[in-house]
Amino acid sequence: QTVVTQEPSFSVSPGGTVTLTCGLDSGSVSTTNHPSWFQRTPGLPPRTLIYSTNIRSSGVPDRFSGSILGGKAALTITGARADDESTYFCLLYMGVGTRVFGGGTKLTVL
Amino acid sequence: QVQLQESGPGLVKPSGTLSLTCVVSGGSVSSSNWWSWVRQTPGKGLEWIGEIYHTGNTNYSPSLKSRVTISVDKLKNHLSLKLNSVTAADTGVYYCTREMDLPNWFDPWGQGTLVTVSS
Numbered sequence: 530q531t532v533v534t535q536e537p538s539f540s541v542s543p544g545g546t547v548t549l550t551c552g553l554d555s556g557s558v559s560t561t562n563h564p565s566w567f568q569r570t571p572g573l574p575p576r577t578l579i580y581s582t583n584i585r586s587s588g589v590p591d592r593f594s595g596s597i598l599g600g601k602a603a604l605t606i607t608g609a610r611a612d613d614e615s616t617y618f619c620l621l622y623m624g625v626g627t628r629v630f631g632g633g634t635k636l637t638v639l
Numbered sequence: 640q641v642q643l644q645e646s647g648p649g650l651v652k653p654s655g656t657l658s659l660t661c662v663v664s665g666g667s668v669s670s671s672n673w674w675s676w677v678r679q680t681p682g683k684g685l686e687w688i689g690e691i692y693h694t695g696n697t698n699y700s701p702s703l704k705s706r707v708t709i710s711v712d713k714l715k716n717h718l719s720l721k722l723n724s725v726t727a728a729d730t731g732v733y734y735c736t737r738e739m740d741l742p743n744w745f746d747p748w749g750q751g752t753l754v755t756v757s758s
Contacts, residue, residue: 586746627701
């Protein structure tokens with residue numbers, strides 16, 4: 530069973546920059562994994578932020594960006610705001626009909 | 640604009656079958672899209688359950704494959720999820736979503752429906 534790894538928690542100061550990562554226990558993440566990033570706020574459905582590594586979903590501010598860094602998918606948030614405090618999940622495509630979520634990173638803005 | 644709405648019993652007994660429906664409005668379940676079910680459970684965070692195409696082709700998560708059935712009803716324009724032999728670990732919020740032109744590009748999402756497994 531594929532394991533997708535994320536930092537359990539992270540903190541950032543208001544106005545600061547943070548990079549969350551998404552890795553594979555069995556190798557490197559590449560663009561062929563079509564990494565996506567979702568913001569999860571209690572009581573609301575997941576919000577798609579980034580898909581296909583670095584494409585922002587409609588309405589997502591350019592403070593959010595995606596990339597591949599050091600064999601991991603990365604989500605960078607610049608100019609962090611209080612309402613960015615949330616849990617962020619990545620999703621990797623592992624081949625036809627198989628995709629796996631990471632465990633999520635709880636981001637605190639303080 | 641496509642909208643999705645999940646519904647189903649909020650309480651299921653252990654060893655029973657969880658059955659949910661996702662109604663598609665503003666669009667057709669027969670469009671050239673795959674439709675997925677995703678859940679959020681306290682223990683595992685977000686978990687992809689499986690997907691279906693309007694032709695009936697399906698793919699399931701290996702960890703749930705033995706218990707899951709996803710189907711589509713073109714006349715009623717909805718998709719369905721059945722998960723059998725449920726336990727407390729299956730308690731969570733279940734979402735349906737549409738996959739767009741690229742893998743893992745999901746839009747929109749339904750609001751989700753909470754299912755509790757308890758006697």
